[in-house]
Amino acid sequence: xxxxxxxxxxxxxxxxxxxxxxxxxxxxxxxxxxxxxxxxxxxxxxxxxxxxxxxxxxxxxxxxxxxxxxxxxxxxxxxxxxxxxxxxxxxxxxxxxxxxxxxxxxxxxxxxx
Amino acid sequence: xxxxxxxxxxxxxxxxxxxxxxxxxxxxxxxxxxxxxxxxxxxxxxxxxxxxxxxxxxxxxxxxxxxxxxxxxxxxxxxxxxxxxxxxxxxxxxxxxxxxxxxxxxxxxxxxx
DNA sequence: TTGACGCATGCCGATATGGGCATATGATTG
DNA sequence: CAATCATATGCCCATATCGGCATGCGTCAA
Numbered sequence: 088x089x090x091x092x093x094x095x096x097x098x099x100x101x102x103x104x105x106x107x108x109x110x111x112x113x114x115x116x117x118x119x120x121x122x123x124x125x126x127x128x129x130x131x132x133x134x135x136x137x138x139x140x141x142x143x144x145x146x147x148x149x150x151x152x153x154x155x156x157x158x159x160x161x162x163x164x165x166x167x168x169x170x171x172x173x174x175x176x177x178x179x180x181x182x183x184x185x186x187x188x189x190x191x192x193x194x195x196x197x198x199x200x
Numbered sequence: 201x202x203x204x205x206x207x208x209x210x211x212x213x214x215x216x217x218x219x220x221x222x223x224x225x226x227x228x229x230x231x232x233x234x235x236x237x238x239x240x241x242x243x244x245x246x247x248x249x250x251x252x253x254x255x256x257x258x259x260x261x262x263x264x265x266x267x268x269x270x271x272x273x274x275x276x277x278x279x280x281x282x283x284x285x286x287x288x289x290x291x292x293x294x295x296x297x298x299x300x301x302x303x304x305x306x307x308x309x310x311x312x313x
Numbered sequence: 314t315t316g317a318c319g320c321a322t323g324c325c326g327a328t329a330t331g332g333g334c335a336t337a338t339g340a341t342t343g
Numbered sequence: 344c345a346a347t348c349a350t351a352t353g354c355c356c357a358t359a360t361c362g363g364c365a366t367g368c369g370t371c372a373a
Binding site: 119132134 | 350361
């Protein structure tokens with residue numbers, strides 16, 4: 088087996104930095120492909136491909152506007168990611184204590200050598 | 201170029217479902233590799249490889265305990281993902297309105313055909 | 314020392330990637 | 344219809360993946 092498809096779920100789709108940038112840009116409103124490409128410094132085919140991935144996982148939607156195709160944000164899919172990571176909130180707050188304990192263990196292990 | 205390394209950042213590391221499962225399991229406490237492998241129904245080498253990725257992005261830390269090696273959660277890296285997705289919160293709440301507007305646009309476009 | 318155990322690593326194969334480039338497709342305009 | 348603009352797609356390449364399997368390496372026990 089190989090790596091899962093980028094279109095398999097939102098987690099995979101947003102693993103790509105440029106796709107995350109696209110999403111951030113779209114917070115300011117709908118945009119045609121060429122403008123996105125220009126703003127992100129990528130080629131038009133490049134932008135189209137990333138947009139396709141985002142569309143397939145439902146993070147953006149597109150709308151024809153004459154010659155152009157406007158892409159807009161549909162952030163609902165990001166909620167799942169937010170909630171999943173939120174399930175670890177108490178752990179990243181605890182982390183310092185845990186790191187402390189870890190350091191203690193290290194010291195102890197070193198003494199036992 | 202190819203797809204970015206899974207170890208390039210936390211977003212890539214957690215794109216893998218099994219790695220997310222590992223992290224969830226570790227919320228209950230440290231565990232040796234073999235036990236993780238058993239609980240997740242994967243082979244020991246498989247678990248080791250996923251743990252390596254998680255370790256390289258800093259989501260887990262390991263500690264030698266005699267013959268075993270205990271892996272523990274370090275969730276701090278997930279905070280960045282939580283915050284990034286949090287930046288879209290108002291958009292997924294708005295989504296229904298926006299969808300509505302979208303539907304209106306569609307209707308209008310259809311009339312103009 | 315010799316086993317046995319726990320884990321990490323290396324190699325293989327199949328696959329999907331992301332970027333570049335050319336080109337097909339669609340819609341608008343003259 | 345022809346020319347043009349906006350996008351999407353297809354193809355190629357180099358690369359990194361994940362899984363399976365064998366094996367190396369460190370640690371503990373007899």
